[in-house]
C-alpha cells in the first residue's frame with residue numbers, strides 16, 4: 655500500500671512517556687482495536703482522539719500536504735504522529751543493558767577524558783575506578799575513552815594518571831533505542847513528548 659503507512663509514530667504509555675516508535679500501519683491497528691488514541695497538538699493543547707473522532711477530525715481539518723493522509727475505501731484519515739496507549743498502565747521497564755554500544759551511545763563516541771570524538775573502533779571502555787581498586791562494571795563507573803587516554807590512565811585512578819572526566823558518568827535517562835530511531839524532523843515534532851520521556855524510575859543495580 656502507501657508509503658504513508660510506514661511513517662514512524664511515537665507511542666506514549668498512559669503516563670505520557672514515550673516508550674516506542676512504530677510504523678503507522680501498526681498504529682492504525684492499535685487505534686482500530688481501541689488500544690490507543692491519537693494525540694494531536696491542536697489549538698495550543700494536546701487533544702486525544704479515538705479512532706472515530708480522528709476520522710471526523712481528519713474530514714474537517716485536512717492536513718497541508720497530501721502525504722500526511724491514508725486513504726481507506728470510505729475515509730481519508732490523517733496520519734497520526736503520536737498515539738497514547740489506553741491499556742498498559744505499567745511503565746515497560748525494560749532495563750537498559752550495559753553494553754558497549756549503549757555506553758558509546760550515551761557518551762556519543764566522545765572520549766570522556768580528552769573530549770575527542772572518535773570512530774567506535776578507536777574507543778575503549780574504561781573503568782573509572784579500576785577493577786583492582788574495587789571499581790564495578792556499572793553505568794557510573796564505565797566510560798568511553800580513546801586509546802591514547804586509556805593507555806595513559808592504565809590501571810590507575812584518574813587523578814593518579816593526571817586525567818579528568820569531562821562529565822560524571824550516569825545511567826542514561828531514557829532508552830537510546832528511541833534516540834537512534836528519531837531523525838531530526840521527527841525529533842522536532844515529538845520534542846514535547848521526548849522531554850516527558852525521561853525515566854523517573856530508578857533501576858536497581
Ligand SMILES: [Zn+2]
Pocket residue numbers: 765766767768769770799800801802803804
Ligand atoms: Zn581521549
